[in-house]
Amino acid sequence: MPLVVLVLLGGCGGSPGEEDGRAAQDAAAVPGFPYTVTNCGVTSTFKSPPRRAVTMNQHATELLLALGLQDRIAGTAYLDDAVLPAYRPAYDGIEVLAKEYPSKETLLAAGPDFVYGGYSSAFDKAQGRDRAGLARAGINSRLNVEYCTAGPIGLEQLRTEITEVARTFGVPERGAELIAEEQRRIDAVTARVKDRPRPAVFVYDSGDASASTSGGGGMGNEILSLAGGTNVFADLKGTFADVSWEKVIERKPEVVLVYDYGGTTVEAKKQRLLNDPALAEVPAVKNRRFVVLPLSSAVLGVRVADAVESLGRSLHPDAA
Structure with a gap:
């Protein structure tokens, strides 16, 4: 798996040392990296933004699509219902790895450098998809914070999720814009129904x-x-x-x-x-x-x- 990532980051040809050098240059060229974040008890350091993400569960997939990151998704899995119409053209260009969760072998065959799960069931240890096992294979991961937050979930957690995902992919400004638009629309409803x-x-x-x-x-x-x-x-x-x-x-x-x-x-x-x-x-x-x-x-x-x-x-x- 590390060899696949090196090829993707550095292109074809060249010695391992040259590839390492090119990967380091790539990382240095992206502002804000390396980036370290702790998510649901797992601390990950990203030397550069993920380039081959696999999304598992619909809300994980749709968040990346909302951030305009379809070109970074190597595969996706597990819809609960229809993808939002606004995201359908982008979604149709992404490989669907499985109707529900992919096997460990199918997941690894996609060559991911990042796996994003919407529900905790995405990282099933019995199926070989646990976050620790992925980390040992050199693959970073993230779990939606709804499934590891103590106490009620609200808009603060939504802001955290969008902010950290956008930051992980090196597009923090897109995350800020998305949060502002969500908040604007929600505020309009709460104002209408408050009395x-x-x-x-x-x-x-x-x-x-x-x-x-x-x-x-x-x-x-x-x-x-x-x-x-x-x-x-x-x-x-x-x-x-x-x-x-x-x-x-x-x-x-x-x-x-x-x-x-x-x-x-x-x-x-x-x-x-x-x-x-x-x-x-x-x-x-x-x-x-x-x-x-x-x-x-x-x-x-x-x-x-x-x-x-x-x-x-x-x-x-x-x-x-």
Whole structure:
């Protein structure tokens, strides 16, 4: 693997010493490098920006595309739903390594110098994709901070994620511009809904015998709050939590927010709730008040402003 990286950095031909010299010159030519960052307990030093990144999980992929870094992506994997239309042309030019997570062999065959995971499952030690193992192979990595932050996730973590990723790739100004635009759009929504009553919302991710819902620790909870709603399970720690249907009934949600992803359709999820006699008197079910959000919009990534805008319109349709 190191030989592949040297060839990519230094071009073809020449002795190893000459290649080392050219790599050093390349690094010196980029302002701000070497760059050292600690992410989720792992400290990495980048002598130069990554040139062959592999992204695993949709929100990791879309962040690099939002920063205009498609030419640095050697491969990608694992979409939850459709890529945003604005990024589709760039995405279509990138090799898809696997529908879900690639095997270790497929990952290494892509010749990455950096692997960026959106969920902690991207770095599965049992599958040989753990961050320590990648480091031993000379490959730096990053995990989205939503999955290693103690306490609630909010806009501060979004700023951190965008800032550090942009800095890692040597484009800090693009990160600053993206953060400013996200903040501008979010502020516009919060200003419109600030004096409106905040409906009680149950987030339905999945589940039959019990319900998987949004806890108070993840970006989904923050998005719901910014959009002018109140998560009925905000008191639960963590990004997601399993709850009994009895608890759902007790908390009397006025709205059900359905996460759209995977093999179970939104309509099937709605019917699961509508066909359950025990839920018949839950206000949201009784009044058939459902709103929908793609799962990829409910995590820490470049869709936060999109999600706040969409959910704000759904919860407060009369807010100008």
